[in-house]
Amino acid sequence: MSELPNFDRRRDRFDFFDRMQSPAVNLCFRMDLPDFRPWCKEQDLAPFHVLLCAVLRAVLKVENFRYRVHEGEVIRIERLHPSFTVVNQHFDLNLAQFDWSDDVREFVARGQAAREEAGNMLALNAHYLRMSPRDAKDQVFVTCMPWLDFTSIQHPMASLATPDIPSLAWGKFTNEPDGGLQLPFSVQAHHGFVDGYHIHLLAQQIAAELEAIMRA
Structure with missing residues (x-):
């Protein structure tokens, strides 16, 4: 029996898109979220890192x-190695990475420490560059x-033909009249794995993860 029965159902779609020069789907949309910033202020937690925690938890729940x-x-990862971009003191991009924690406070603390470390580096983060090809898939x-x-x-992308590691980006928060929050959110992924519907599920799950974090 296959270890990836859900993928096997769409293997023909994967083969179809994977033959293309660029099999990536790239969708940018305005994502609606609960305004979690007041809760972050009360808990003395950085909003970016709380949202990062919610995003990565959601990624693991949308197969x-x-x-x-x-x-x-084709493989299915079972964990995530958190990483994200930062700017250093010269406003050059660097890459922060840290070990996962299921506890949101520990997750945020590790993320902030990684941000500080990467932000103080002049050269590109050597720890990131030393990741093995297999370990790089866990992000x-x-x-x-x-x-x-x-x-x-x-x-x-390293190659137009290999967009299998999803790329996610978000931008400026906008307050909504109903008390909610909106932000531009971008998802780039292999179309053989991900359709627009799965991006919709991811957005819903991110909002649900934020709600769960605030209730915990």
């Missing part, structure tokens, strides 16, 4: 975002541009 290609075979690429209310984005 299609857990598929990867390794050594020519999603995350970037945040809080200054911009962007409407589209194109993420870099």
Whole structure:
């Protein structure tokens, strides 16, 4: 019996898109979220890192975002290694990474420490560059541009033919009249794994994870 029965149902879709020069789907939309910032202020937790926690928890719960290609075979990752972009003191990009924690406070603390460490580096983070090809699959690429209310984005890829690690980005928060929150959110993923419906599920799950974090 196959270890990936859900993927096997769409293997023909994967084969169809994977033959294309660029099999990526790239969708940018305005995502509705509960306004979790007052809760973060009460708990003395950084909103970016709380949202990162919710996003990565959601990725693990929407199975299609857990598929990867390794050594020519489709695999399903069972964990995530959190990483995200930061800017250093010279406003050059660097890459922060840290070990996962199920506890939101520990997750945030580790993320902030990783941000501080990567932000103080002049060269590109050597720890990140030393990841093995297999370990690199246990992540999603995350970037945040809080200054911009962007409407589209194109993420870099090692090759147009290999967009199997999803790339996620979000931008400037906007207050909604009903007390909610909106922000531009971008998802880039392999279309053989992810359709628009799965991106919709991811957005719903992110909001649900934030609600769960605030209730805990």
